Amino acid sequence: MGYRTRTMFPWPLVGRSSLLLASLLLAAGHFPRTGVATAPPALPLSASEYSVVTLGDSSSGVDVDVFLDLVCIDTKKAWPVIKQVIQTYDRAVQWRFHQFPLPYHTNAFMVAKGAVVAATYGNDTAALRYMDIAFARQIQVSNELTQGMTYKAVEGVVAAWVQEATGLEREVVRRKLQEGGVEEAVRFSFKYATIRSIFGTPMFVINQMLVPGLDGGSDVMDWEEYLAPLLTQMARES
Numbered sequence: 562m563g564y565r566t567r568t569m570f571p572w573p574l575v576g577r578s579s580l581l582l583a584s585l586l587l588a589a590g591h592f593p594r595t596g597v598a599t600a601p602p603a604l605p606l607s608a609s610e611y612s613v614v615t616l617g618d619s620s621s622g623v624d625v626d627v628f629l630d631l632v633c634i635d636t637k638k639a640w641p642v643i644k645q646v647i648q649t650y651d652r653a654v655q656w657r658f659h660q661f662p663l664p665y666h667t668n669a670f671m672v673a674k675g676a677v678v679a680a681t682y683g684n685d686t687a688a689l690r691y692m693d694i695a696f697a698r699q700i701q702v703s704n705e706l707t708q709g710m711t712y713k714a715v716e717g718v719v720a721a722w723v724q725e726a727t728g729l730e731r732e733v734v735r736r737k738l739q740e741g742g743v744e745e746a747v748r749f750s751f752k753y754a755t756i757r758s759i760f761g762t763p764m765f766v767i768n769q770m771l772v773p774g775l776d777g778g779s780d781v782m783d784w785e786e787y788l789a790p791l792l793t794q795m796a797r798e799s
Contacts, residue, residue: 635777683727691726
């Protein structure tokens with residue numbers, strides 16, 4: 562389950578578009594006027610290195626980082642809206658999806674590994690298809706329904722989802738789920754998120770600015786409030 566907050570956690574500001582977004586957040590009351598925390602240290606790799614899926618044009622000038630947990634009901638609620646916004650803006654915005662499996666969702670880490678397998682041994686389309694499946698069948702890996710299931714049994718559920726999304730053989734998927742590199746990818750994604758002040762899901766970052774005004778209950782108009790001014794600014798500068 563995600564959380565709502567009125568506090569702004571700034572990432573490093575980059576470019577005029579980020580300054581524009583900061584002014585929008587300030588006007589909306591989302592940015593603290595005093596006591597702003599120091600920006601977290603930069604990581605040696607770009608945000609794309611930690612994302613399970615990247616969509617859109619990297620030169621668009623407007624980047625959205627989505628932090629999600631495939632077992633989180635709030636992320637599930639946000640998913641149809643996110644897909645609609647992606648379709649609306651097409652390649653005008655670059656989207657990066659980062660996994661942040663919450664520790665109190667018992668099977669979130671395993672489900673996150675499934676997304677890595679789908680993306681690594683399939684493609685971005687397969688990974689998005691896997692996410693659709695995971696959200697549609699989220700209840701199957703809930704804490705309540707899996708209390709009496711073994712780790713291997715849950716792995717089998719996830720393997721079936723990956724198989725459906727990618728077409729890979731079930732046993733091949735199970736072997737991939739057990740690979741150290743797959744687990745490491747999820748660990749790095751989680752650590753990257755925590756360094757960037759992410760603490761719940763879904764959470765969103767636009768042009769290096771964490772935007773608490775967007776959450777699982779946001780609609781397309783809420784997204785347009787942030788994206789439209791940035792795209793207008795980028796068009797003027799081009």
